[in-house]
Amino acid sequence: MATERYNPRDAEPRWQQKWNEENVFLTDNADPREKYYVLEMFPYPSGRIHMGHVRNYAMGDVVARYKRARGYNVLHPMGWDAFGMPAENAARDNKVHPKEWTYKNIASMKAQLRAMGLSLDWSREFATCDVDYYHRQQMLFIDMMEKGLVYRKKSKVNWDPVDNTVLANEQVIDGRGWRSGALVEQRELTQWFFKITEFSQELLDALDTLDHWPEKVRLMQKNWIGRSEGLTIRWEIVPETSPNAEREITVYTTRPDTLFGASFLAISADHPLAKEAAAANPAIDAFCEECRRAGTSLAALETAEKKGIDTGIRVRHPLDPSWELPVYIANFVLMDYGTGAIFGCPSGDQRDLDFARKYHLPVVPVVMPKDGDAASFTIGDVAYDGIGIMINSRFLDGMDTEEAFEAVATRLAAKNLGNVPQAERKVNFRLRDWGISRQRYWGCPIPVIHCEDCGVLPVPKQDLPVKLPDDVTFDQPGNPLDRHPTWRHVSCPLCGKDARRETDTMDTFVDSSWYYTRFTAPWEHEPTDKLAADRWLPVDQYIGGIEHAILHLLYSRFFTRAMRETGHVEAKEPFKGLFTQGMVVHETYSRGHGLTREWVSPADIRIEEIDGQRRATLLSTGEEIAIGAIEKMSKSKKNVVDPDDIIASYGADTARFFVLSDSPPDRDVIWSEAGVEGAYRFTQRMWRLVSEAADALRTVAATPAKEGEALAISQVAHRTLKAVQGDYDKLAFNKAVARIYEFVNALAAPLAKVAAGATDSGYRSAVREAVEILIALVAPITPHLAEECSAALGNTHLIAMSAWPSYDQALVIENEIVYPVQINGKKRAELTIARDADQNTVQEAVLALDAVGSALNGQAPKKIIVVPQRIVNIVV
RNA sequence: GCGGACGUGGCGAAACUGGUAGACGCAAGGGACUUAAAAUCCCUCACCUUCGGGUAUACGGGUUCGACCCCCGUCGUCCGCACCA
Numbered sequence: 001m002a003t004e005r006y007n008p009r010d011a012e013p014r015w016q017q018k019w020n021e022e023n024v025f026l027t028d029n030a031d032p033r034e035k036y037y038v039l040e041m042f043p044y045p046s047g048r049i050h051m052g053h054v055r056n057y058a059m060g061d062v063v064a065r066y067k068r069a070r071g072y073n074v075l076h077p078m079g080w081d082a083f084g085m086p087a088e089n090a091a092r093d094n095k096v097h098p099k100e101w102t103y104k105n106i107a108s109m110k111a112q113l114r115a116m117g118l119s120l121d122w123s124r125e126f127a128t129c130d131v132d133y134y135h136r137q138q139m140l141f142i143d144m145m146e147k148g149l150v151y152r153k154k155s156k157v158n159w160d161p162v163d164n165t166v167l168a169n170e171q172v173i174d175g176r177g178w179r180s181g182a183l184v185e186q187r188e189l190t191q192w193f194f195k196i197t198e199f200s201q202e203l204l205d206a207l208d209t210l211d212h213w214p215e216k217v218r219l220m221q222k223n224w225i226g227r228s229e230g231l232t233i234r235w236e237i238v239p240e241t242s243p244n245a246e247r248e249i250t251v252y253t254t255r256p257d258t259l260f261g262a263s264f265l266a267i268s269a270d271h272p273l274a275k276e277a278a279a280a281n282p283a284i285d286a287f288c289e290e291c292r293r294a295g296t297s298l299a300a301l302e303t304a305e306k307k308g309i310d311t312g313i314r315v316r317h318p319l320d321p322s323w324e325l326p327v328y329i330a331n332f333v334l335m336d337y338g339t340g341a342i343f344g345c346p347s348g349d350q351r352d353l354d355f356a357r358k359y360h361l362p363v364v365p366v367v368m369p370k371d372g373d374a375a376s377f378t379i380g381d382v383a384y385d386g387i388g389i390m391i392n393s394r395f396l397d398g399m400d401t402e403e404a405f406e407a408v409a410t411r412l413a414a415k416n417l418g419n420v421p422q423a424e425r426k427v428n429f430r431l432r433d434w435g436i437s438r439q440r441y442w443g444c445p446i447p448v449i450h451c452e453d454c455g456v457l458p459v460p461k462q463d464l465p466v467k468l469p470d471d472v473t474f475d476q477p478g479n480p481l482d483r484h485p486t487w488r489h490v491s492c493p494l495c496g497k498d499a500r501r502e503t504d505t506m507d508t509f510v511d512s513s514w515y516y517t518r519f520t521a522p523w524e525h526e527p528t529d530k531l532a533a534d535r536w537l538p539v540d541q542y543i544g545g546i547e548h549a550i551l552h553l554l555y556s557r558f559f560t561r562a563m564r565e566t567g568h569v570e571a572k573e574p575f576k577g578l579f580t581q582g583m584v585v586h587e588t589y590s591r592g593h594g595l596t597r598e599w600v601s602p603a604d605i606r607i608e609e610i611d612g613q614r615r616a617t618l619l620s621t622g623e624e625i626a627i628g629a630i631e632k633m634s635k636s637k638k639n640v641v642d643p644d645d646i647i648a649s650y651g652a653d654t655a656r657f658f659v660l661s662d663s664p665p666d667r668d669v670i671w672s673e674a675g676v677e678g679a680y681r682f683t684q685r686m687w688r689l690v691s692e693a694a695d696a697l698r699t700v701a702a703t704p705a706k707e708g709e710a711l712a713i714s715q716v717a718h719r720t721l722k723a724v725q726g727d728y729d730k731l732a733f734n735k736a737v738a739r740i741y742e743f744v745n746a747l748a749a750p751l752a753k754v755a756a757g758a759t760d761s762g763y764r765s766a767v768r769e770a771v772e773i774l775i776a777l778v779a780p781i782t783p784h785l786a787e788e789c790s791a792a793l794g795n796t797h798l799i800a801m802s803a804w805p806s807y808d809q810a811l812v813i814e815n816e817i818v819y820p821v822q823i824n825g826k827k828r829a830e831l832t833i834a835r836d837a838d839q840n841t842v843q844e845a846v847l848a849l850d851a852v853g854s855a856l857n858g859q860a861p862k863k864i865i866v867v868p869q870r871i872v873n874i875v876v
Numbered sequence: 877g878c879g880g881a882c883g884u885g886g887c888g889a890a891a892c893u894g895g896u897a898g899a900c901g902c903a904a905g906g907g908a909c910u911u912a913a914a915a916u917c918c919c920u921c922a923c924c925u926u927c928g929g930g931u932a933u934a935c936g937g938g939u940u941c942g943a944c945c946c947c948c949g950u951c952g953u954c955c956g957c958a959c960c961a
Contacts, residue, residue, distance in 0.1 A: 226960065344961090352961085428960080672902075734888090735890075739900080862941090
């Protein structure tokens, strides 16, 4: 029977509508089956989805559909990370309100996502800019305030002079704002902070429990938290050198063992003592100013010269009061790590060494490698920062570094300086508290009120939400909320007097730190329905880009803990499984060179292969176009392929199938027109093979063959089923695709035979069963095609609601094994033998092979290794 | 600088726990069908070869009956952090 080509433009909307009508993807919290929560990182509503989204959501959808078929109660929601600066930029540039801009974008992106045929529960959809959502976020903020997890402090902040806002340390990349690219300045502002450092140790320790996370991400978080063990040591200031009667300087060190190698102390330009010294000495003041400027503007800190200035202050060595050392202000000492002061041991630290050479300070080697010679060991231009044996260190000499660490720690702890132990063991973290204040309009208002008499007060919960005013202007830089004529004026909830509303809004990372919890009960008046949250969390499989490996994931882990302390959830961790998918990349095309180089869109060119050379020409003029590197799709390089265009010309199934094929999902996938064509060919081929045989298959039941010619078909089907199932479990989509190709190739001839009418009903039953399995296997990836094929077979049930088939172990097992036969590790022959043949039988059979006989050439084998069901190796 | 990952045909890749290297797809070449084209179907496709076989998983060693896989060293690519005391 000749059938029409498969037309996704007709079939896909039809099946999407059917799924909607049947409410297939609505999730019931009360459903008693085992839960499975799969979530893809929700998108920012920029206006259009891109191929990265397609890949991300295709992966999540395969998991959701597969788990649903496996009988889980699946939660697969979608929403919008909708606050943020692009909306304000659009407002400024295009005179459109951020709200209008955002909701318009959401509408068009939602239509695009719907066209992909994703199995999402849209009834739980929300945007973080919905008043309903940020209302609950404000409730959470107040709860966290009560638990002491939120606080205000005056702090030096990274100020982005282009976006006019504060940036988190994490949002400063190479000294520039992550969005604007502007050089970041330092300013002192009173800011709101989340106390993420309260959980430093816990966030670090719990990484070990996240065994379904990529090792790489765990390591990145570990380094980011940055735990170190050391000592704080108090150094006595020689009184007559103290600028303002200060008595001591506290330094932090992880290498107290090198204490006898000390030749100076260095403090940060922002250290209180530095400020004292600067007040008394213009040269020092000038130096401190220079440090501050350089610290903010130099991207290439690596190459920055180590510089310092002698403060004139002198300190006594903790282990030898007669030994006085100079105190410098140095540009490489940071105020916000440790104590803002260090002791310099030039022989054991490269920076200290560079510094000492420059200012002619002593360099005394105190640690030498284990096999070194104490008499001849010297330090040249390279410091020795490894472990080893102590030298030139008085009572430490001969100890290893670890023993010396302990000896110094113990001795100084027992020694008092002004009734306080001179040193204390101290664990330090690199992690800083999370500054969340943003001087922007389009974010969640921080729900507090400043009263001159009563101080800083949370907005009473019954007065929530603090809604963003709609009548704002974007024609000037700065925060529109500050300029609003009335919004900031409120009365104090305690005393009733005139008070001022907080005009800062929250960092948008706050919005995305708990949205996965809100999805579990988005209708709830409280931030969570605790029963629902505890039922669904943690997210079983979270999928998104590696770019969120640190910030978003760490903040979410913090929020889970904060919400636990405030009684909103029980979960210990937000995401049980994490998968970081690769990007969609594409070749670049350009004409011209240097400054006149112009990028060309793939849609405007044609690619041919002539004599093995790929060449690109401009469609309109035939001009030759240079083929460039494969890069992440970006508008500036014009190597973008619009998902809409692909869905319009090939259908969603083809797009989904292609982004999941070829490359492993955690690696980049190269988008190519030829590749898409290949994926499209597959959908057509599957449809043609199935539909042509459909008439003949419709009349028989699906039954696997137990014997005869059709047995092989059933065996392939069940073996493929088992394998693909394993691939889906491991998110190995590319391997699943490869096996599906193989399966279709294997079914091509039987289906053709069936279509030609040359088969008996037992054979047809076996083929039908195999086709039903094929449909189930492709359904998570190409769900519309699966429904269409199933309907062609006369089935009336929806594949989207059908159970996963189970394989028959008897059909999976191979009864005969083909052993490769090696002689001295090289394959020389093959042996086909019954699966259950014992070792001796196999050995005898192998030795009886002609090829083995001639290879042995009369010699007796030294050894025969038989690995059951795998291989035979004869050692001669 | 510190930390990590990776390196397999023309290309994307596969290869279980150390057991036949290159499945599957793309590209290419040849053929069939067709007036022709598209579509489809079939065949070939790591390298060398005296057709016996030999050589191949970045390179050099090692362990092993057997190594893409484990160990040591070298080179290269990519990623994260980066003056963190």
